Amino acid sequence: MKQKLIAGNWKMNGSLIANAALVHGVQQGLASALGAKRVQVVVCVPAVYLSQVQQLVQGSGIDLGSQDVSAHEQGAFTGEVSAAMLKDFAVRYAIVGHSERRQCHGETDEQVALKAQHALSAGITPIVCVGETLAEREAGKTEDVVKRQLAAVIHTNGHCISEIVVAYEPVWAIGTGQTASPTQAQAVHAVLRSQLKAATEHSDRVRILYGGSMNAANAAELLSQPDIDGGLIGGAALKVADFLTIISAAAR
Ligand code: PGA
Numbered sequence: 189m190k191q192k193l194i195a196g197n198w199k200m201n202g203s204l205i206a207n208a209a210l211v212h213g214v215q216q217g218l219a220s221a222l223g224a225k226r227v228q229v230v231v232c233v234p235a236v237y238l239s240q241v242q243q244l245v246q247g248s249g250i251d252l253g254s255q256d257v258s259a260h261e262q263g264a265f266t267g268e269v270s271a272a273m274l275k276d277f278a279v280r281y282a283i284v285g286h287s288e289r290r291q292c293h294g295e296t297d298e299q300v301a302l303k304a305q306h307a308l309s310a311g312i313t314p315i316v317c318v319g320e321t322l323a324e325r326e327a328g329k330t331e332d333v334v335k336r337q338l339a340a341v342i343h344t345n346g347h348c349i350s351e352i353v354v355a356y357e358p359v360w361a362i363g364t365g366q367t368a369s370p371t372q373a374q375a376v377h378a379v380l381r382s383q384l385k386a387a388t389e390h391s392d393r394v395r396i397l398y399g400g401s402m403n404a405a406n407a408a409e410l411l412s413q414p415d416i417d418g419g420l421i422g423g424a425a426l427k428v429a430d431f432l433t434i435i436s437a438a439a440r
Contacts, residue, residue, distance in 0.1 A: 192411065192438040193353065193395050193418035195230040195253060195315060196425025197283060207237055211244040213428030218249060221432040225439035228418075230281050231425070232315075235269050238277040253281035256289060257312070259302035271310035282307045283420070285317045285337065287359045297340035304341050308348050315353045315397070315420065316341050318380070322360035330358075331379050338380060342387045350390035353397060354380055355420040361400025363422060370409045370416075373398045377415035404433035411438050 202210070211231070218229065232253035233241045242252055258268040274282060284307065285300035295303075304314040318337040320330040334356065342349050356376050358368050368376075377396050384391035398410050399420030410416055418438060424430040 190393070190395055190417050191226055191228055193228040193230065193397060194431075194435050194438050195232055195281065195283075195355075195397065195418070195420050196431060197232045197255060197286070197399070197420055197422050198234065198425060199255070199288070199422060200234060201426055202234060202237060204237075204240060207233065207241060208244060210426065210428060211241060211248075211250070214250065214431055215245075215248045217428065217432040218435070221436040222439045223436075227435055227438045229435055232281065232283050238274070238279060242277045251280045252278055253283065253315070254279050254312075255283050255286065257282040257284060257303050257307050257314075259299045259306060261306065271306040271312055274307075274312060275310045279312055281313045281315055281353070283317060283355075284314045285341075287317060287319055287357060287362060291359075297337055298344075300337070301340040301344035304352060305344050308345060308351055313351060313353055314341075315355050317355045317357050317399070317420070319357040319359050319362075319400070325358065325360065330376060334376060334380060335383055338383055342383070346387065349384070350388045350393045353395045353418075354384070355397040355399050356380060357399035357420060359400075363401070365401050367401040367403075367406050367410070368398070370413050373410060374413040374415055377413065381415050402434065404430040404437075407434040408437040408440065411440075 230251045230253045284303040307314040318334040320333040395417035397418040397420045402419045403424045
């Protein structure tokens with residue numbers, strides 16, 4: 189069985205003081221949350237705090253992630269952070285194509301695919317986010333949307349597609365407290381799994397995370413679904429006790 193992955197997406201939250209308290213709290217509770225099991229735990233932090241959190245997580249078993257990566261290698265791209273720069277800070281995972289970036293920054297499927305490509309070529313695992321809006325779900329387009337989003341990444345990264353992580357994040361569930369039911373989530377995960385299966389013989393290696401109002405109360409049931417291999421956690425990753433409860437649900 190694949191090791192589950194629990195990734196916190198801090199979004200634009202934190203401060204030097206708050207980050208230290210959060211990471212220390214998680215570190216202190218990690219061993220008892222895990223018991224004898226192993227779960228890969230990642231925190232995806234704002235770019236300016238990568239250096240701080242790199243020091244904080246050293247030797248703790250928590251991996252460092254970024255929330256984005258540039259679709260370009262280097263040069264005149266004001267404000268962007270390249271994959272090579274992330275690598276300098278021991279970043280192991282990079283979220284790409286989060287719906288907030290697709291919506292607020294107009295990121296296209298093709299740009300997301302390029303971001304994944306740059307991450308992979310720097311040895312960073314992209315966490316590729318896909319997910320439908322409420323209007324798309326209500327129009328019966330969920331499957332088409334997530335398949336289109338993933339297809340772009342497969343098209344650009346075919347030969348190393350088994351190295352990615354996918355996160356299914358229904359846009360209507362993000363930050364709303366409205367979670368997809370385990371059945372709804374599992375149905376989409378199964379679609380993504382079969383799309384990956386058609387793309388690579390190593391599809392069983394790919395972890396498909398669920399994200400969207402996953403919390404301490406609903407994590408165990410979501411994580412027990414056959415195709416849910418972990419979670420991408422926003423709000424609940426900012427609270428030590430909640431994040432630890434989710435980690436321990438993944439360790440069951
Ligand atoms: P949420 O965010 O857990 O606060 O809904 C998840 C995400 O956007 O990654």
